[in-house]
Amino acid sequence: MEQKTAPLNVTIEKNYDSELCGSIPLHLVNLIQPHGMLLVLDKVDYTIIQVSENADRFLHLQAEQLLSQPLSVFIPENQYREVLRKIKSQGIHDKIPFTLTFNVGGNDVVFTTLILVHENYILVEMELSDPSEQESFTSFYQHIKYITTLLKQAVSIKEVAQVATDELKKFTSFDKVMVYQFDPNWNGIVIGQAKEDDMDDYMDLRFPASDVPKQARELYFKNPYRLIPTRSYTPVRLVPIINPKTQRFTDLSDCSLRSVANVHLEYLANMKVDASMSLPIIIDNKLWGLISCHHKTAKYTSYEMRSAMELVSGILSAQLEARQKEENMGLRVKLRSIHASLMEQLYSSSSFADGLLEGNVDIQQLLDLSGAAVMFEGNIWTSGDTPTDQEIKELVSWLRRNKANGQFATASLPTVYPHSKRYMDKASGLIAMPINAEQGEFILGFRPEVQQTLQWGGDPNNAIQMEQDGKSYHPRNSFATYIETVKYTSLPWQQEEEDAAETLRSAVLEKIIKER
Structure with missing residues (x-):
């Protein structure tokens, strides 16, 4: 089927970015999603100073029973030494998962774990490790190698984006995968899409900047992905509420488990989506766009699959950058040729x-x-x-x-x-x-x-619907195509x-x- 072509080169003068949405402190929510648990350690003696309330689900211990306990009490000595090594050698942006075995009441519970080192404390992010769900390294390598080969063969930015969405949908089994490109004013446009037939078609549609506000865009530089296994979750609090070391909420900027703003969960519901995962496309240290994955029902994506998708995101960024440079170079070569002839004419x-x-x-x-x-x-x-x-x-x-x-x-x-x-x-x-x-x-x-006709995913002028109190707001409830004609x-x-x-x-x- 022939792909539609999005008119990328349109000047949109109106600013659809939202200062209100962009000012919400998403990193200070003090809540996590329930598919994992979180420990906060004292950076001096590695005792547990905060823990997520759902510890009893994973360890059959109340959160209070873990507080003030040294981490070394619960894990084997060799793993504790590994934790100390990672704390001392890794920076805050080094997110390499490893296995941690908690022994509670004689029972071992195995987690896939991330250590996130902050100035005054350490975050230990843990999700249950299920060997039955782990694909072999060879299988992942073959998938990624194949996708990389196809991306290298694509000859334009649009083709690279479409190949990426087609192959990632097959690889990950998400119901819909999109590549979403930002314009200079942070409005987005879907330039690649692969989806199930019964899902809404967003190809070529534009979305206002307020859909991915400033604060959320900045967090993509601290997180290689954003996973929401289900929007229908109950957030989990940290105990105690206030971090004893900082006397404030714990900064969860780089925490993959960080809970999601209610307005975004409502946004997903309006899109008829239950699970989502998004990954940044970063070019020249700037957020160029996103890979956005949607699923109609709840979908938990394993650490192994997330790591593979993170790798593909980096490869896609490199290929898009290469095609962009090729297109820019082609234009420069053409202009230099005309300029040379014009100079000869000018001086004669x-x-x-x-x-x-x-x-x-x-x-x-x-x-x-x-x-x-x-x-x-x-x-x-x-x-x-x-x-x-x-x-x-x-x-x-x-x-x-x-x-x-x-x-x-x-x-x-x-x-x-x-x-x-x-x-x-x-x-x-x-x-x-x-x-x-x-x-x-x-x-x-x-x-x-x-005069150009723009197709928006819903009316961008009603992207945010305020409550009467002037503080609460909701996302638009319709993504039906809204037509705008750009004049002048x-x-x-x-x-x-x-x-x-x-x-x-x-x-x-x-x-x-x-x-x-």
């Missing part, structure tokens, strides 16, 4: 305006313009489809007053300069290269309005195009100086 022309606007190559080809203008020494030269001379003079006057400090580019000129609405069909996009801004001398490039915008200026414009401006200034 009687005036730089003629060299830019007339001949076999021109500035319109270089910067993908529908029209261009040069205003220099009181004269105006134009080519292609441009505003009138008077409108250009008024625009330059506005630029002198407001945008005189260096090159200026916008894909939505009418939103910053309302007078341009009357010629938005010629100049919704503007790139302005000052020659002598104080004298009103500029090279201007224009792009026409390109052109195709956006790519960084390579802005760089090419700046290089051209420098060459023009050099020619003017030499001629004088």
Whole structure:
């Protein structure tokens, strides 16, 4: 079946990020999910100073019976030495699980464990280890090797994303897997999707920035994944509530068991999803997007599978970065070729305006313009489809007053300069290269309005629904496709195009100086 193509290059001026959602301290919830248990150790003597209330479920001991006890009382001596070694050698971001055996009342309980070292205390994150659910290393290696091979063969960002979702769905058995890319304003768009036939189709749909608020985005740099085996869980408290070492709630930023905000659980319910897992796609130390996995029913994902998915997430990030660099390099090579021809023409022309606007190559080809203008020494030269001379003079006057400090580019000129609405069909996009801004001398490039239809997963204007108290809120309850038409915008200026414009401006200034 032919895949739909999402229009990625759309300028969305409205800010859908939410200061309210982004300010909620998600790391200070003092609650964990019940599929594991948590110990908090004193960093000096390794006694247990906090424990999750569900200790009785795993160890048949009340939480209070564990408090003030040395960790060494419960585990074999060789494992205790291993814990001390990990505490001393690992930093807070080293999340390598190991096996820990708790002996309580003569019975051994085996956990898969993570040690998370903080400044004043140590978190010990534990989940029951079930050997019957563990796949062999060979099996995981074969899966990952196969997925990696397919990702390397994909030739575009869209194809890489689609291969990743197809193969991860097969590998993990989640009902739906999506690759979700952020735009500069943190709105997301689904660029790859594999799903069961009875699940909602989110391919190409956009989701407002408030769906993954600032605080949640930042936590992806501390956690390699976010697992919710079921949204229908009862949160588990830490005992005592206040950390005795810090006299405040324990920071659970890097804790995989950390409980989830109720608003997110409600969000999953509205999506008709019970279990979810998400992994960050990080490129150049920035959150580029997410791998988002959904399941219609409860689904616990083993440590082994999570580790494999974490590895695939890193491989996917590398492949997306490689394709992005290839696409950017292709554009740079094309622009350099046009620039070289334009420079030859520029230096052989009687005036730089003629060299830019007339001949076999021109500035319109270089910067993908529908029209261009040069205003220099009181004269105006134009080519292609441009505003009138008077409108250009008024625009330059506005630029002198407001945008005189260096090159200026916008894909939505009418939103910053309302007078341009009357010629938005010629100049919704503007790139302005000052020659002598104080004298009103500029090279201007224009792009026409390109009305584009955006498809959102629900109305982004109603993404957050506040209660009457002004404090509580709920996510939107519908993800039905919401159509928005973006007006007053052109195709956006790519960084390579802005760089090419700046290089051209420098060459023009050099020619003017030499001629004088």
